[in-house]
Amino acid sequence: MIRGRGSSYGTVIGALSLAAVVSSLYLSPLGSPPDHAKAASESRAKTATAGGARESQQKNAHAPKSAEVVKTVTKTVPGKVVKDVVNVPSAPKPAATTTTTTVPAAPSSTTTTTTVPTNSATYTVQTKSALIAPDSDYWGVSLNGVPQGSSQLDALDAEVGEAPSALTWYQGWDEPYPAQTVESSWEHEALPMITWESKPSQDTDPAQSDPAYSLRDIINGNYDAYLQAFASAVTAEGLPVIIRLDQEMNGNWFPWSEGVNGNTAGQFVQMWRHVWNIFQAAGANNYVIWLWAPNRVDNLPHAPALSELYPGDSYVDWVGVDAYWRYTTEAPTFAAVFGQSFADLAAVSDKPIFIAETSGLETDPTTGDDVGAEKVEFTTSLLQSVEADPQVVGFSWFDNVATSNEDGVAVTNDWRVDSDPANLFAFKSALATGPFASGLMPSSQQPVQLDVDPPGGG
Numbered sequence: 001m002i003r004g005r006g007s008s009y010g011t012v013i014g015a016l017s018l019a020a021v022v023s024s025l026y027l028s029p030l031g032s033p034p035d036h037a038k039a040a041s042e043s044r045a046k047t048a049t050a051g052g053a054r055e056s057q058q059k060n061a062h063a064p065k066s067a068e069v070v071k072t073v074t075k076t077v078p079g080k081v082v083k084d085v086v087n088v089p090s091a092p093k094p095a096a097t098t099t100t101t102t103v104p105a106a107p108s109s110t111t112t113t114t115t116v117p118t119n120s121a122t123y124t125v126q127t128k129s130a131l132i133a134p135d136s137d138y139w140g141v142s143l144n145g146v147p148q149g150s151s152q153l154d155a156l157d158a159e160v161g162e163a164p165s166a167l168t169w170y171q172g173w174d175e176p177y178p179a180q181t182v183e184s185s186w187e188h189e190a191l192p193m194i195t196w197e198s199k200p201s202q203d204t205d206p207a208q209s210d211p212a213y214s215l216r217d218i219i220n221g222n223y224d225a226y227l228q229a230f231a232s233a234v235t236a237e238g239l240p241v242i243i244r245l246d247q248e249m250n251g252n253w254f255p256w257s258e259g260v261n262g263n264t265a266g267q268f269v270q271m272w273r274h275v276w277n278i279f280q281a282a283g284a285n286n287y288v289i290w291l292w293a294p295n296r297v298d299n300l301p302h303a304p305a306l307s308e309l310y311p312g313d314s315y316v317d318w319v320g321v322d323a324y325w326r327y328t329t330e331a332p333t334f335a336a337v338f339g340q341s342f343a344d345l346a347a348v349s350d351k352p353i354f355i356a357e358t359s360g361l362e363t364d365p366t367t368g369d370d371v372g373a374e375k376v377e378f379t380t381s382l383l384q385s386v387e388a389d390p391q392v393v394g395f396s397w398f399d400n401v402a403t404s405n406e407d408g409v410a411v412t413n414d415w416r417v418d419s420d421p422a423n424l425f426a427f428k429s430a431l432a433t434g435p436f437a438s439g440l441m442p443s444s445q446q447p448v449q450l451d452v453d454p455p456g457g458g
Contacts, residue, residue, distance in 0.1 A: 125186055128240050128287060132317055132352060136437040137386055138191060138394030140166025141417075142357065147185040147192070154442045156399070159418060162431050163439035166242075168193040168356075168396045172201035173213065173226060177233035182241050189440035193242035193291070193396065195356075198223075198271075199255050210255035215267035219274050227275055231282035240287050244356055245275060248295035248322055250303040258304060265308065272311040293320035293356040298340040310348045318393065319349050322357035324415075325378040328364045328371055332378035334385035355395035358382065359415035362423075372420045379423055383430030394436075 139162075146153045147167045157163040167190040171178060178194065185192035199213045217223070234241065246256040249268050255261040258268055272292075279285050294306055310316070321341045330336045338355075345353065360378040364371050386392050403412040418424040 124189075125239060128289060128317075131191060131240055132289060132393075134393055134437060136435055137392065138166040138354070139383075139431060139434075139436040139438075140164050140168055140190070140193065140394060140396035141399045142168040142170075142396055143399045147188055147190065148181060150184075150188075150442075153188060156417075157439075157441055159424065160431065161428055162436070163188060163441045164190055165437040165439045166191045166193055166394060166396060167439075168195060168244075170195045170197065170201075172203070173198050173223065174200045177230045177237075179233060179237045182237065182239055186239055187440075189438075191240070191242060193244060193356075195244045195247055197254070197256075198246055208253050208255060208257065208260040210261060213255050214261050215256060215258075215263045215271045218271045219267065224278065227278045228282060231279040231284040234279070234284040234287055235282050238287065240289065242289045242291050242318075242354075244291040244293050244320070245272065247293045247356060249309050250294040250297065250300055250306065252303075258309075265304070268309050269311050273315055276311070276315045289317045290315065291318045291320050291354055291356060292316045293322055293354075294341075296321060296323040296337070296341050297344050306344050306348050313349055313351060316349065316351060318354045319345050319351045320354045320356040321345065323355070324358055324398070325360040325375070326365075328361065328366070328374070332360060332371075332374040332381070334378075334381040337378070337382075338385075350391075352393045353389075353391050354393050355386070357398050358395055359398040360423075362414040362419040365411045365413065372422060375419065376422050376426045379417075379426045380430055383427070383434065383436075387434050387436070 141156065141164045143152060143156065146156075146169070153163075153167075167185045167188065169178075169181065171194060173196075182192045182194075198218060199207075199210050203210060246254065246268070248254060249257055251257055252260050255263075256268065256271070257263065258265055276285070276290065279288060292311065294309065295303075297303065297306065310319075321338065323337050323341060325332050325337050337358075342353070360375040360382075361371050362375055363369070382395065386395055397417060399416045401412065401414045401416065403410055417427045
């Protein structure tokens with residue numbers, strides 16, 4: 001979500017890419033994505049100090065895995081029939097407890113096949129273990145109204161020429177598990193990611209002060225009934241899902257950050273483990289990919305060290321970062337935006353990295369000048385660096401127009417892929433040469449042929 005340095009959580013307006021619909025939404029602070037092992041040539045060479053042994057570990061961690069198909073369910077959706085392949089746990093659900101820290105065993109490979117009509121469209125859902133270490137990196141989007149709004153997603157697919165393989169949305173703790181939305185994402189063959197925020201979805205309190213949602217209240221069990229119901233729903237649906245719980249915890253603009261809302265040092269880790277243990281007791285951790293994603297660290301000189309906020313490898317599947325090219329005073333490159341954050345991530349974990357939020361400026365917020373050429377440079381650097389780093393498994397692009405409070409000043413920017421033709425071309429070109437994993441294109445829409453020449457012929 002977008003926020004100025006040291007500014008309060010501002011009003012955010014999301015504009016649907018490729019549609020004339022404008023809605024309001026909350027945006028996260030623009031942080032910087034981590035420095036990938038793949039991007040060793042660009043970022044880690046300048047910032048990381050882990051050495052050759054760790055580089056080898058990263059490559060092993062991101063080694064391709066073959067898909068595990070464990071259960072097939074056929075269902076009808078508007079205009080087509082789809083086939084879900086879902087994960088079946090290898091053991092009964094553990095007895096209810098909130099103290100266990102045992103990581104669930106990998107699911108067994110049991111396959112049940114259902115006949116699918118010849119005129120149907122099919123797709124598969126891999127097991128959690130295969131999704132964590134994919135053959136190709138995910139490219140995802142956060143687009144207002146998606147994945148529920150198929151028309152918006154179809155329009156994006158047609159323009160980019162490939163369907164995203166991950167879809168992100170936000171929801172608070174006053175909403176139940178969004179089973180239909182998760183299913184809708186999988187119907188597009190896109191890995192769903194819930195940015196799950198421990199506050200109301202429509203919060204009337206100041207963003208950083210919401211006493212009813214303090215970390216202590218969560219740790220003490222005030223939300224256990226809600227968490228147990230949510231976890232049970234995950235298990236009942238049986239589809240893998242990323243949960244990015246309480247992102248950007250190293251900032252001070254959310255009620256779960258330490259140092260605000262009555263929260264004290266050490267409580268974020270306690271909260272995370274408490275939630276994880278409830279999911280473990282419900283059997284939900286067989287399906288949830290837990291994503292721990294702080295904000296860009298070099299924008300937060302007085303923030304706590306990431307090591308103080310990291311729950312531990314037993315409680316996390318992916319680490320990530322929220323980072324944008326948002327200042328024209330820095331180079332529009334992957335190294336400049338993600339370098340320091342990736343170095344700090346390397347100090348706490350060797351887990352795979354997923355860049356949870358990113359995009360680049362189209363307009364200089366200070367001068368109003370068009371900086372589209374620099375955005376093209378950032379877009380190209382980002383996608384090439386993601387593909388170059390074996391530790392990075394993907395990214396999610398913030399594809400909206402948004403207005404936020406930047407140090408007391410309302411600033412609107414177009415963060416979309418198609419903010420200008422040159423950036424769209426750069427994005428398409430980088431996807432085509434990746435290659436990145438793609439979702440399911442609309443049945444009536446064939447992949448778009450990539451332009452031979454960039455806009456303007458230059």
